[in-house]
Amino acid sequence: MTTITVIGAGSASFGENTLSALMRSNKLKGATLRLVDRNPHSLDIVHRLANRLNTEWDSGLTITAHAHHKDALDGTDFVVSAIEVGPREELWKSDFEIPLKYGVRQPYAENGGPGGFAHAARNVKPVLEIVRDMEQECPNAWFINFTNPMVRVCDLVNRHSKIKAVGLCHQIYAGYGMVGVALANDLGIEVPDGLEGMHADVMQHPLQQRVKQQVIPLIDIRAAGTNHFTWILSIRDKRTGEDLYPLLRERFFDLDESFEPLTRRIFQDFGIFPVPGDTHLCEYLPWMSDPITKPWEAFHIRLYDWDLMAGLRDFSLDRLNEMANGTMTVEGLLESDSEGALEMIENIAFAGNHYHLAANLPNQGQISNLPLGATVETPVHVDGAGVHPVHVGALPEPIAELCRRELMVAQLCVDAAVEGSYEKALHCLLLDPVITDMHTARNILDDYLKTYREHLPQFWK
Template sequence: MSYLIYVILDIDPEAWNKMMQLGRKLADERGAEADFYYTGSPRDAYTGADYVIITIFTSGLDAMGHDLKIPEDYGIYQTVGDTVGPGGWARGLRNMPVFAQMARDIDKYSDNAIALNYMNPMSVLTKDFCKVSGLRTVGLCHGIFEVYRLLMDISNLKSEDEIKVCFGGINHFFRVVDMRIKGEDGYRLLSEKMNGRPFAELVTEVYVDGVGYHSDKWVTSELLEFYGYLPYVADRHISEFLPFYLTRDIQKLEKYKLKRTPVEDRRRYKQLGMDKLNALLAGKEKLPDKRSREIAADIIDSFVNKKEIIDAVNLPNTGQVSNLPRGSIAETLGIVNSTGFNPVRVGDLPEQILNLVMPHVINQDMIVEAGLEGDLDKALWALYNDPLCSHLTLPEVKEMGIRLLKANKQYLPQFTGL
């Protein structure tokens, strides 16, 4: 691409200052023609913007601490807490006012900018954006990349190009409904590799996810065995969508080798990241010579240079997953080119998978309605129906929900009377 202008909109002076330094350093080393600016004004940031990449975190780690700690009093031990369950519910509601205002501002000041959302809960916040604005919006997550990586490891492959998958569902909870490995039936090859053993035993190296926690894939293995389809292979995420693993008995986490992400660890990882960044800026460490697998740059390249890519996207369901509600946010492959985002058709999810996914789709849509309307009843209805709350009485779920909302009160102007 030719000359680029990057404008950073942030409320944290340390963060935007260091990002500007890093951007300039990378541009200089790569010989890229680019300028970097900071502003605290949404109007200045969005005026003339062609693309907006969203990576905000409303309220920081203090609020996330409430998301995880309060549910523990009710026998819910979330491993991540950013997508579903009480933690994902609270996180979604407190981020929605900020996202909604951002959508309105981009709609108002930009000339039809394209919004790329990286924030969780992905489905809720992407739909929030779509409901409030007419912007072309996509949610981006690296989940399917992890599936590719694991299949490559199991099959001793060197390139993703040797694997073709058809997958569908919602963010962090999709299923691979069909796969081809080097042109052959992937499920047949996988069954032959397993030879009666659990899927987890095929994982030939310690697997590390994006925040540094390994998983032995026993949840993935069990879901493949009992439901017949390979899920997203991040056990810490998929376990939160189901009532089997994270409630009542904390010892179940050890049985399935599930590692939680306490806020204390997140603070430590944040500091390690900052130390790494400072070393890069000081020239004590070399800048990375390999790009990440994230696709925001590829998407922009596709629009600017009229190219085409196929990759994972979260988009409003227009029929790509035919037995999920229209308008809900579905995660599938998508074709990205100068015409926009075009989801690849999956067809129907298998019935046994649909039964697992549908409650979350309904809940996520209800959370969006509740957050936009300030409807406390709708917000609580979604929480009552969450599988992680299924062992509780309704009064207990309501009590927990009100506690979470009160802990986030300063970020919830849409709910009066808390």
């Protein structure tokens, strides 16, 4: 029977989404689920919740809990990784604030810019430890990655291990949301009052979901590029087959200019629609950090609310604890989304045939004008033989050039963190579109390495 190991199982988002989806699967009855987390409190909550679901939903799983991944890898078929060196919000805020001392104001600081370097470098060591142990204990298993920065983590596994990896992200649905708003009258979609955009916001999330739930059954979007930096290649009406791109080019510019203004400008200037929404799109563009023109103000780029989201994370874990204790209903978990993990596992393990809108794999020519071997995001087909990219052809050359630069920055970051190479880390920052001064790049790097010495010991050998 199928064995699934989930590393980082104590995260609240895993309990809300992937765990409950796995527990609902009829195909996985009789499978073994191994939960791994180094935080004993979080692991205990998710383990107890899993046991409750296993009983009440008659899931038929054998469930075990482990403090270290090495105890849960022997003979496993799938490793789902949702790890994050924490505390996530506190470190992310620090990644943003350190470059401010040197005059660099990043637009978001999560997966691109200097913050993307620090974020990825911290996660390299634990991810590499996992896949090295997989090579010994379960060399044929699939590594299903949810950890950000997605491109850099997948690149690490693809180029520095022998393990098969696929990276999953839900950002494609931001594209569906924006198209749904623009074509609302044409498709018969009700846009809720108060919807401002696709940025991460507690109050906006339910409004965004209402639009996405209406539009996903109606249209098919094919997009490709790099994670959080993909581009819509085609949009078609599922009922008629009609090409909706010409209509989008007309309708999107009828929207209020305050709705995703950076997306609007990029669409206008390049003629192709970016998927991720402004707060992710801004990380990979070379025009978003100028201290004189302050484009983050002109385009109303919102920073992540680190303090609020840290509090929400604690609240969500408390909520899962109440479910685990039996004092709160679990009915809300019946409709949760697996974020793609279940689709990968079921269709590989049971020789299914599934089309998935977006997944990250090494480029085997699926995007013909991006470097071979680099981690790219396209639609994929999933079956008993694995995960297979859909070949989409070439991106428009200006867009491909933006992606190529980001891919080179990502590879330099990964190699620097694996080797402990100061030189490659410096090159990573010098080539990053956020950095415009050579001395500044070195100052930021030195500060990061000093501040995060505990997390980045390889640079201090």
